[in-house]
Structures are given as structure tokens and as C-alpha cells.
Amino acid sequence: MPTYHALSLFSGGLDSIxxxxxxxxxxxxxxxxxxxxxxxxxxxxxxxxxxxxxxTLEVMDIGQAFVDMLSARPxxxxxxxxxxxxxxxxxxxxxxxxxxSHYGAQFLISGEVLGQRPMSQREDTLNAIRNDAGVRDLLxxxxxxxxxxxxxxxxxxxVDRERLGAMHGRGRKPQxxxxxxxxxxxxxxxxxxxxxxxxxxxxxxxxxxxxxxLRAEDFHLANVGRQLWHGRHWLVLARNERDGQVLRxxxxxxxxxxQLDQLPGPTGIARPLPGAVWDVATVQQAAATLAxxxxxxxTADAPVRVRIDDGGxxxxxxxxxxxxxxxxxxxxxxxxxxxxxxxxxxxx
Ligand code: SF4
Numbered sequence: 001m002p003t004y005h006a007l008s009l010f011s012g013g014l015d016s017i018x019x020x021x022x023x024x025x026x027x028x029x030x031x032x033x034x035x036x037x038x039x040x041x042x043x044x045x046x047x048x049x050x051x052x053x054x055x056t057l058e059v060m061d062i063g064q065a066f067v068d069m070l071s072a073r074p075x076x077x078x079x080x081x082x083x084x085x086x087x088x089x090x091x092x093x094x095x096x097x098x099x100x101s102h103y104g105a106q107f108l109i110s111g112e113v114l115g116q117r118p119m120s121q122r123e124d125t126l127n128a129i130r131n132d133a134g135v136r137d138l139l140x141x142x143x144x145x146x147x148x149x150x151x152x153x154x155x156x157x158x159v160d161r162e163r164l165g166a167m168h169g170r171g172r173k174p175q176x177x178x179x180x181x182x183x184x185x186x187x188x189x190x191x192x193x194x195x196x197x198x199x200x201x202x203x204x205x206x207x208x209x210x211x212x213x214l215r216a217e218d219f220h221l222a223n224v225g226r227q228l229w230h231g232r233h234w235l236v237l238a239r240n241e242r243d244g245q246v247l248r249x250x251x252x253x254x255x256x257x258x259q260l261d262q263l264p265g266p267t268g269i270a271r272p273l274p275g276a277v278w279d280v281a282t283v284q285q286a287a288a289t290l291a292x293x294x295x296x297x298x299t300a301d302a303p304v305r306v307r308i309d310d311g312g313x314x315x316x317x318x319x320x321x322x323x324x325x326x327x328x329x330x331x332x333x334x335x336x337x338x339x340x341x342x343x344x345x346x347x348x
Contacts, residue, residue, distance in 0.1 A: 003104030004031040005158070006140070007096050008111075010049075010057055011035075012042055014175050014188055015111030015143060017053050018165075021182055022142040023109055024055070026160055031056055031103055035092050037063040038219035039201075040194040052186045062095055063216030071214050073342055076128070082205060082338075083196040085120035086129060093133035100138070107138050107153045114144040115169045143167045143175075195223070199331040203227075206334045207234070209341065211273050221250050221271060228289060228325035232276035235286050235325050237266040237293055253311055256283065258290050261305035261316055265294025283308060284317055285324035292321040 008020040010032030024030050032055050036043050043059045050057055069091055074084030089110070096108050112121050120129070126148075130139050137152045145154070145164035154161040167174045172190065179187060195201035204222040207229050208214060224246045226237040235258075238244035244267040251257060251269060256278065258268035268290045272278055278286075287306035291297040297304045303318045329337075 001103075002029075002031075004029045005105060006030045006107045006109050007099060007103060007105045008032045008055075008109035009035070009092055009096060010055065011040075011111075011193065012045060012049055012188060013111070013193065014172075014179065014190075015113060015116075017049075017055070017111075017184065017188070018175060018178050018182070019109050019111035019142045020055050021053065021184070022163075022165065022178075023140070023159065025182070026163055028159070030109065031058060031105070033058055033060050033092075033096055033099070035060050035062050035095070037061070037066040038216055038223060039066065039196045042193070053184065060095060060099075062091060063219070065091060065095070067214050067216050067219060071209065071212070073344070075132075076125075077342065078338065079120075079197065081197050081199055082202045082209075082334075083194060085117070086125055089120060089129045090133045093129065093135050093139065097133065097135050097138060106158065107140055107151075108135055109140050109142060111143055112141050113167045113169070113175075114141075114147045117170075140164075202334060203328040203331060206337075207328050208273075211275075213274055217250065217252060218271070218273075221247075221269065224250065226266075226293065227328055229328060230282065230285060230325045232273060233270070233278065233282055233286070233325070234273055234276070235268060235270050235289060237268045237290060239266065243267075255311070256286070257309040257311075258287055259307045259309075260291065260294055260297060261307050263294060263296045263300070263304060265297055266290060284319055285322075287317045288319040288322040289325045291319055292323045294321070297321050 005028040006023055008030050010016045010020055020030050020032050034046055034057050036059055046057050046059055069087055070084060074087035076086035079085050130136055140151050140153055143165040144167050146166035147168055150161055153159040204227050208218055208222055221236055225239055225243040228235045238247050247267050247269050254272055256270040270286050290306055291304050298321045303320055305316050305318050308315050
């Protein structure tokens with residue numbers, strides 16, 4: 001097992017690349033940790049990043065820990081959408097800290113730049129992140145290190161403070177100049193990458209967040225297809241063949257799979273959640289809704305048959321197409337409900 005001087009939080013964004021490379025340029029070995037969850041992460045890009053940026057990476061799935069944190073109301077609040085950036089950083093740093101001894105590493109690296117983001121990169125917030133994550137003496141922020149007190153790694157001479165950065169604020173020019181000096185030609189696009197910052201994705205997640213005992217796989221399912229709700233009953237319909245393949249791969253025991261019989265139409269998954277009983281009438285409504293989104297069924301002008309497969313039993317129901325399920329609330333409704341949701345002590 002190779003060992004490293006440091007572990008770096010490596011999102012694939014330019015700051016994380018530069019922070020990692022800045023420490024590597026001092027002759028220190030660094031392993032980049034690429035965290036993934038239903039909300040962020042590009043594990044499929046890791047091989048290209050290793051090749052393009054000359055870094056070594058490991059993919060770390062923190063999906064369930066992230067869902068637990070989000071579901072329990074993030075202690076440091078939410079950003080503009082449903083993004084709990086401060087708690088997210090703390091969670092990642094805690095995970096990275098727990099891996100230090102596994103990789104024989106002595107310190108952690110993150111690519112934050114003082115003053116770059118209003119919520120998570122103010123000086124007081126950077127301190128809170130460092131302290132709450134329990135990495136006070138372990139965390140180096142190479143890009144803005146000269147604006148921060150020296151760390152034990154600098155004081156001991158392991159890291160040369162003179163060769164660290166003094167970046168500050170929202171501008172990207174210093175990063176682009178440093179990338180040029182480092183010979184990095186493939187510059188990743190700015191922003192993006194976290195679905196929790198996107199209003200349309202937030203709409204997918206919001207109904208789920210009203211439940212307890214959520215699993216990461218529930219949010220993977222929320223990322224796919226057409227999301228439809230009837231009270232506490234959740235139905236996901238594929239919009240195309242690719243959605244259908246993903247839906248089938250995400251199916252888990254207890255899910256109902258719905259499909260039109262002898263007519264083309266979307267694949268559907270109904271996932272039972274706590275407190276939502278799928279009785280015969282509700283299954284009929286889900287089947288009618290699935291038929292509503294199948295043009296051939298809608299124009300049939302007669303009842304159509306929908307196959308229901310619960311993993312053990314198969315049955316067929318006859319329905320007239322009708323949209324009995326609704327799309328999630330608008331972002332405006334969610335924004336209004338967000339503050340109250342944060343105050344609730346636990347999901348219902
Ligand atoms: S934008 Fe998403 S991934 Fe980035 S810190 Fe915030 S919650 Fe975490």
C-alpha cells in the first residue's frame with residue numbers, strides 16, 4: 001500500500017487541482033480524495049483527471065453519510081438552494097481525517113480561497129469548518145495560506161510557506177495564471193457539479209426530505225426521469241430509453257415496477273416510503289398515470305393494461321389513462337418552506 005505525505009480534497013474543480021499540485025510541487029506526495037454522493041462527484045472522470053493533471057486519486061462514496069447529515073438538518077444551514085456547504089466541507093474533512101493513518105499521511109489539503117464564496121469561504125467560516133471537522137492542526141489551504149496563520153506543517157518545515165499562495169476573493173485570474181505556470185492546459189469549467197445548488201434538482205429532492213430513514217439510493221432515484229407524487233406516494237417514470245435502463249438498475253426489493261402491456265410507454269417505479277401504503281386503489285392510480293404519459297395509450301380511447309411486478313408477484317390492472325400524480329412543488333414554494341423545515345427537529 002503506497003503512503004502519502006498528504007490527502008487532498010479533490011473535487012475536479014480548478015482550485016482543488018491547483019491546491020494539490022502546489023503541494024506536490026514541493027516534492028511531497030499527495031493522494032486526492034474524490035468524494036461522490038447522489039448530489040455531486042464524477043467518478044467516471046477520475047482516469048482523465050489523473051492523466052491530465054498528473055495526480056493520483058481515490059473515489060470515496062460518502063452518499064449515505066451526506067444524506068444522514070442533510071436529513072437531520074445541517075447545523076450550519078443551507079445556502080441559496082438546498083446546498084449545506086459548510087456541513088459538507090466538515091463532513092468531507094472528517095472523512096479525510098479518518099483516512100490519514102490508513103495512507104500514512106500527515107496532513108490534509110483543501111482548495112478553499114479566502115473570500116471566494118459568501119457562505120463557506122469567509123474567514124470565520126473557514127475557522128468553523130477547521131474546528132468542527134477536528135482538523136485544526138492538520139489542514140493546509142495552500143491557495144490562500146499566506147492570509148492564514150502558519151500551520152504546524154509550515155512551522156515544522158515540512159511545507160515551505162514561501163511557496164504557498166496568497167489568493168483572495170472571487171476573481172479567477174490568479175488561478176488561471178497559476179495554471180498556466182504549472183502547465184495545466186485543460187481548465188475545468190467554473191461552477192456546476194453540485195445538484196443541491198440547482199433549483200430543478202432541489203424540486204426532485206424536496207418531497208423526499210419530508211421522510212425519515214432516507215437512503216442514498218433514494219436520492220439516486222430522485223435524479224432520474226419524471227418525478228411524480230400523490231401525497232406520500234412516490235412514482236418515477238422514465239422519459240426515454242436511457243432513463244428506463246437507469247431505473248431498472250436502481251430498482252430495489254419492495255419497489256413496484258410498472259409497464260404497459262402490449263403498448264409502448266414509459267417504465268415506472270413506485271417506491272414505498274415510510275407511512276405510505278400502496279393499496280389497490282393507489283396502484284391503479286399509478287398505473288393510470290403511467291398510461292397518461294404513453295401517447296399510444298392516451299389515444300387508444302379504451303382501457304389499457306398495465307403490468308405490475310413487485311419482485312415476487314406479477315399482476316395486471318386495467319385502467320383509463322389519467323394523471324393522478326403531480327409534479328413536485330415549485331422552487332418558490334420550497335424556498336418559502338425551507339426555513340420552517342430547517343427548524344423542525346426531525347423528519348416526520
Ligand atoms: S456546492 Fe455541494 S459539493 Fe460543494 S460544498 Fe456545497 S454542498 Fe458540498
